[in-house]
Amino acid sequence: MRPQNLSYYVEVYAAVERIVLRSGCGAATVRAVAAEGGLSASTVRYYYRNQSHLLACAFAAVDDHFSHELGRHPFAPGRLGRGDKPRVEDAVDVLAVHLPTDGAGLERLRLLHAYKAWGRHDWDMAVTVGGFDRRLLDLSHRVLVGLGLPTPQAQRQARILRAVVTGLAEEVVTLAGPPEGEPAMRLPDRFTDRGVRAALTQHLRAVLTEHPQVVADPVDPSYDDQRPEDLPVDRAG
Amino acid sequence: MRPQNLSYYVEVYAAVERIVLRSGCGAATVRAVAAEGGLSASTVRYYYRNQSHLLACAFAAVDDHFSHELGRHPFAPGRLGRGDKPRVEDAVDVLAVHLPTDGAGLERLRLLHAYKAWGRHDWDMAVTVGGFDRRLLDLSHRVLVGLGLPTPQAQRQARILRAVVTGLAEEVVTLAGPPEGEPAMRLPDRFTDRGVRAALTQHLRAVLTEHPQVVADPVDPSYDDQRPEDLPVDRAG
Numbered sequence: 331m332r333p334q335n336l337s338y339y340v341e342v343y344a345a346v347e348r349i350v351l352r353s354g355c356g357a358a359t360v361r362a363v364a365a366e367g368g369l370s371a372s373t374v375r376y377y378y379r380n381q382s383h384l385l386a387c388a389f390a391a392v393d394d395h396f397s398h399e400l401g402r403h404p405f406a407p408g409r410l411g412r413g414d415k416p417r418v419e420d421a422v423d424v425l426a427v428h429l430p431t432d433g434a435g436l437e438r439l440r441l442l443h444a445y446k447a448w449g450r451h452d453w454d455m456a457v458t459v460g461g462f463d464r465r466l467l468d469l470s471h472r473v474l475v476g477l478g479l480p481t482p483q484a485q486r487q488a489r490i491l492r493a494v495v496t497g498l499a500e501e502v503v504t505l506a507g508p509p510e511g512e513p514a515m516r517l518p519d520r521f522t523d524r525g526v527r528a529a530l531t532q533h534l535r536a537v538l539t540e541h542p543q544v545v546a547d548p549v550d551p552s553y554d555d556q557r558p559e560d561l562p563v564d565r566a567g
Numbered sequence: 568m569r570p571q572n573l574s575y576y577v578e579v580y581a582a583v584e585r586i587v588l589r590s591g592c593g594a595a596t597v598r599a600v601a602a603e604g605g606l607s608a609s610t611v612r613y614y615y616r617n618q619s620h621l622l623a624c625a626f627a628a629v630d631d632h633f634s635h636e637l638g639r640h641p642f643a644p645g646r647l648g649r650g651d652k653p654r655v656e657d658a659v660d661v662l663a664v665h666l667p668t669d670g671a672g673l674e675r676l677r678l679l680h681a682y683k684a685w686g687r688h689d690w691d692m693a694v695t696v697g698g699f700d701r702r703l704l705d706l707s708h709r710v711l712v713g714l715g716l717p718t719p720q721a722q723r724q725a726r727i728l729r730a731v732v733t734g735l736a737e738e739v740v741t742l743a744g745p746p747e748g749e750p751a752m753r754l755p756d757r758f759t760d761r762g763v764r765a766a767l768t769q770h771l772r773a774v775l776t777e778h779p780q781v782v783a784d785p786v787d788p789s790y791d792d793q794r795p796e797d798l799p800v801d802r803a804g
Contacts (some may be wrong), residue, residue, distance in 0.1 A: 336648050356593020356690055440601070447684030449742050450589055450677060452747070455744035463738075489738075489758075490731065497734030501700075501726075505686050506692035521726075529727050536773040538601060 341367050342374060346388040347366050347441055355448035386454040389445040392438050393462055399427045404470050416476045418538070422530045424473060426457050428466065429530075431523045443503045465511055467492050477534065479541060487537050493495055494533050578604050579611060583625040584678055592622055592685035613766075623691040626682040629675050630699055636664045642709050644796060655712045655775070660768045661710060665703065665732050668739050668760045680740045705727050714771065724774050731770050735763055 345367030349358040359381050364371035378384035403424040405416060430436050442462075445482070449455035471488035479487060502521050582604030586595040594620050601608035617744035640661040642653060663674050667673050679699075686692035708725035716724060758766070 352688060354591075354593050354685065357589055359654065380750045417621050429654065444684060444687065447681060448591065450681065450740060451743050453591060454745045456744075460742060476571050485700060486765075489762075490770055493734030493738060493766065494727065495734065496737045497730030497732065498758055500683075500737065503687060506688050506690045507693075508690050519779075525726075528723075530728065531721060536777045539777045540773045 335368065339485060342377075342384075343388050343391050345369070346384065347437070350385075350388075350441055350444045351437060355444055358385060358388075360384060374415075382452050382454040385445065387453070388457045389442075389455060389458050389462075393443070393458070394443050395438055396427065396442075396462075397426060397465075400424065400469065403427070405469065405476055413477075416473075418477065418531060418534050420479055421473045421534055422527050425491075425495055425530050426467070426523070426527055428522075429498055429523075429526045431501055431521060431526060434502070436502070439499055440503050443499065463492075466495065470495070474537070479537070483541055493532070494530070498529060500525065571654065577613075577799060578606065580625050580628050582606070583779055584674075585620065585679055587622075587625075587681050588674060592681055595622060596627075597621060598782075605621075610744050619689050619691040622682065622685060622689070623695045624691060626679075626699075629678050629682070629694070632675055632788065633679075633699075636700075637661065637706065640664070642706065642713055650714075651707075655714065655768060655771050658714055659764050660708045661706070662732055662767050663726075663760070663764055666735055666758075666763045668758060673739070674742070677735055677740050679735065693708065700729075707732070714775060716774070720778055728770070728774075731767070735766060772788070789793055 345363045346545075349362055349366055360375050360378060361371050363369075363384065364374045372417065374384070378387065378515050405420065405421070405424045406518055416511060428439075430439055445455055446459050449459035449481065470491040471484055473479065474484040474487050504520070578674065579600065583595050586599055586603055596617060598608050600606075600621065600765075601611045602723050608740050611621070615624060640657070642661045665676075667676055684690060686696035704725055707728040708721055710723050711721040711728060712718065735758065741757070746793045
């Protein structure tokens with residue numbers, strides 16, 4: 331078995347993703363993925379010991395995309411407290427990275443949610459998803475501290491903010507469409523990008539209105555060195 | 568094929584639920600459900616034409632549980648505006664029905680989320696889940712109007728409140744545990760019932776603080792007759 335080049339992994343993950351989007355994680359067995367990608371099942375099995383391992387690695391590829399997008403924003407680790415004080419609009423920008431409403435971004439979000447559902451009964455995936463969730467909590471905390479909330483309030487509000495992001499994502503991720511010939515179901519309340527941003531802005535405004543005394547506080551530039559619960563991020567695979 | 572009594576359906580759904588909690592919806596085929604419940608596969612197939620139909624009906628059973636719980640609360644349809652003005656605590660009570668953190672309630676929540684994930688690529692389930700989501704939006708709206716928010720704000724805030732409930736539920740629904748022999752993963756931020764209630768209370772307080780002028784407004788008792796978008800709730804099966 332000679333070592334494969336990068337494009338091999340790209341092909342494997344692309345095959346996994348097509349199957350997951352079409353039929354869910356349960357359908358993405360090693361055999362089905364090999365068939366979908368026109369690859370040898372025994373080669374796929376050489377690199378991925380089973381379906382759990384394959385799916386956890388495919389999740390990591392999606393996860394990397396989110397991390398990469400976040401790296402360019404003013405709330406990214408190491409950038410907070412340097413430069414101008416971030417505004418609510420900046421916070422909405424960075425949170426909206428987790429809420430793409432169309433195109434390839436929406437497909438990634440649908441994959442993310444399929445993998446999360448799989449993590450409810452698969453340990454490899456649970457470890458990987460746990461890492462993603464912790465980073466999203468950390469980002470929420472970072473955003474709130476950046477906007478001037480003192481640490482105790484920021485800690486409590488970070489969990490609510492993460493819930494808002496996760497809950498909006500649940501709604502953005504579309505339900506299945508009707509089979510051919512059946513009328514489309516009316517979905518009066520699907521979120522657009524503007525709707526997502528409006529909801530995030532409203533939520534942050536409400537949180538900041540409740541703590542008016544802190545909005546003018548300076549950002550603590552040592553925040554980046556202070557996270558008490560910066561658990562190592564486990565990655566399966 | 569003689570008609571079955573109620574206990575037959577109870578057995579079928581119990582078998583579906585055991586499989587879904589253990590291995591996800593993909594594993595709950597008609598054949599697997601029959602084997603799990605010690606039932607004849609052809610009889611199960613007589614009542615449920617395929618896996619999609621079976622799962623959508625099983626969802627409806629879980630859904631009924633949530634509706635039944637809600638019927639006893641002061642925000643239930645037909646009860647709003649009669650009796651005392653509801654307080655934030657009442658609102659938290661009724662929303663917490665969607666967020667059970669242990670026991671049989673937590674299992675139902677885990678089932679709900681598994682069915683939602685399945686609805687992303689299955690049309691029968693998508694129709695049923697769509698109905699559930701609309702009722703949760705309606706409840707959120709009802710709660711906010713009950714607390715005194717005027718209709719335009721209540722409509723916008725209802726979508727955020729639903730996102731908070733859904734996002735908290737995502738966190739309450741536990742990830743898979745480790746296989747035997749592996750150390751348990753630290754989950755520092757799992758929500759308890761108290762935590763869920765504190766988060767809901769904080770969120771509602773922030774929303775109400777932002778609109779201080781409206782908190783004292785009386786509830787409009789005609790609200791129950793006013794819902795403009797009371798779409799029929801589709802039920803598969």
